[in-house]
Amino acid sequence: MQIETIKQSPNSQKLIPNYTEEKAPEPISQENVDQDKATVILIDDQLIIGEAVCRLLSDASDISFHYISNPTQAIAQAIALSPTVILLDMVMPDIDGIMLLRWFRSHPATRDIPIVMLSSKEEAKLKADAFAAGANDYLIKLPDPIELIARIRYHSQAYNNLKALTNATITAQLQTQKLEHTIKQLQATQVQLVQTEKMSGLGRIVAGLAHELNNPINFINGNIKHLSTYIESLLELINLYQQEYPESTNTLQEKIADINLEFILDDIPKVLSSMKLGTERISETVISLRNFSRLDQAGKKTVNIHDGIESTILLLKHRIRQDIQIIREYGDLPLIECYPAEINQVFMNILNNAIDAVLEEQNKSKEKQILIKTEMTASQKAKITFIDSGVGIKPEIQNKIFDPFFTTKPVNKGTGLGLSIAYQIIKEHQGDIKVKSELEQGTELTIEIPIKLNKS
Structure with a gap:
């Protein structure tokens, strides 16, 4: 059995293992956890019990034993030592064992550590109270060494397995979070690529439309003015001709009736106006395309x-x-x-x-x-x-x-x-x-x- 620094008690000439306060041990990581090792803390106000338990465990080389006689320091020292099993006396003068058990169960650093209650009484109610408060086991002082060592090893192995499972779960959760973050980054990158490609494609389409539409529309717009002037001149000439020669030949009158000259003279200005409006709307569309994509x-x-x-x-x-x-x-x-x-x-x-x-x-x-x-x-x-x-x-x-x-x-x-x-x-x-x-x-x-x- 591994024993830490041994101090001589003022109340006893015998040597018992005690907690060393100079330096707290380093936190135990999953890499250096020895699944076959057990760290036991006994919390009992009677020094004789501490000596007795130390002797009971003396042949177990895989068990590191620590004794705490002052229950008020139990939680702080338990956090520092990180035990795999706690042996806790049911009855102590300063702090009741059941109350201390509840404190252990309420603290996040000690709530999962297996706790074995030690008592000199084998009463069903005491056992029920202990288990109701969160105890993992119940033994009568002083137990057979074979049974005590077996139970310590069992609870220690179960606790180490729980810690390994917890660490594996946390690692899996972290990996899942990293994977989710990576997926989101990939999706964002993919969206960014799609957006860039869409904008590039839109720019090329708009550039082609603007180039192909702008020149012919400008040409049509420019010539509509001249066409309007020419047609107005021709209409004036036709009107003047009708005034100068009101009596036309039969052939000419038949042609005038056939083409519905009166309707044409009335409709030509409207057609020109519609053409001008259409070209203006196409020009507005081209401007809107350029404004939308801001090619320039x-x-x-x-x-x-x-x-x-x-x-x-x-x-x-x-x-x-x-x-x-x-x-x-x-x-x-x-x-x-x-x-x-x-x-x-x-x-x-x-x-x-x-x-x-x-x-x-x-x-x-x-x-x-x-x-x-x-x-x-x-x-x-x-x-x-x-x-x-x-x-x-x-x-x-x-x-x-x-x-x-x-x-x-x-x-x-x-x-x-x-x-x-x-x-x-x-x-x-x-x-x-x-x-x-x-x-x-x-x-x-x-x-x-x-x-x-x-x-x-």
Whole structure:
């Protein structure tokens, strides 16, 4: 048996092992835990019992024995020694053994250590009280050494197994947390790659459209003015001819009637006006495309947020049916420093979802409305709110809508990236995005971004 420093007791000439207070042992880690070793603490006010137990365990080389005669120091010394088994006297003058047992069980450092109660009485009620307070075993003083050593080894092995299992569980939990963190990082990276590719693809498409549309539209616009002048001159000539030669030949009169000259003279100005309006709308679309993707602007710029919203609405006009009402409540916003193309993509993703929500078959709302509201907050941030009268979002999934690849739409109808990308973009702009929704009442999505980005 391993014995620590032995001190001579003033009450006895015999030598007994005692606790050394000079230095507390190092915490036991899983690597250096010896499953075959047992560390035993005996807490008893009678020195003679300590000597007797020490003799009983003297032949057990795998048991390290410590004796504590003062129960008031028991918890502190037990924490320092990290025993695998505690032998605790039931009856002591200063502190009752059952009370000390409860203290051990309430302290996180000692609550799992096996505790064997020692008593001179073998009464059923005492045993019941001990087990009710949390004891693991109950022995009569002084037990047979073979039985005592066997029980110590059994409880010590069980406690070491429990510690090994606890350490393994904690390690597994840490590994699970690391794995979850890694998965989230991979998803965020994947979303970022998808976002970059989408923006790059959108930029190429818009660049091609802008180039292919801009030149011919400018050509048509420029020539419509000349065409209008030429046609006006021809109309004046026809009118003058009719005035100078009111009596035309039969052949000429038949041709005039055949082509319905009067209608043509009346309709030509209208056709020219429609052509001019059409080319102007195409020009506006090209400008909106450029404004949406900001092809001519690199990096962060100071822009009018309302222009970005309007450009996005124009690009989504093919999806906005006549029964969908877009309500604008624009506040007085200053110019915002941001990455315009990215912010416009946020508007695109949110408005697309809002349109989907109000067009859902389950939508019982009579009015299909999307309200866009802008204002300044008390903290001097730009607040943009999108409120739709759609089907709403179930409460149990509202905290998932910004997760990558999570979607409530049917297969092949949504990628689950729109709001995830929007979330990342807003976070990159040092802002915040929140959702509030009720089933069959619609959804409110709020964005807050600073007027000026802080230097990172």
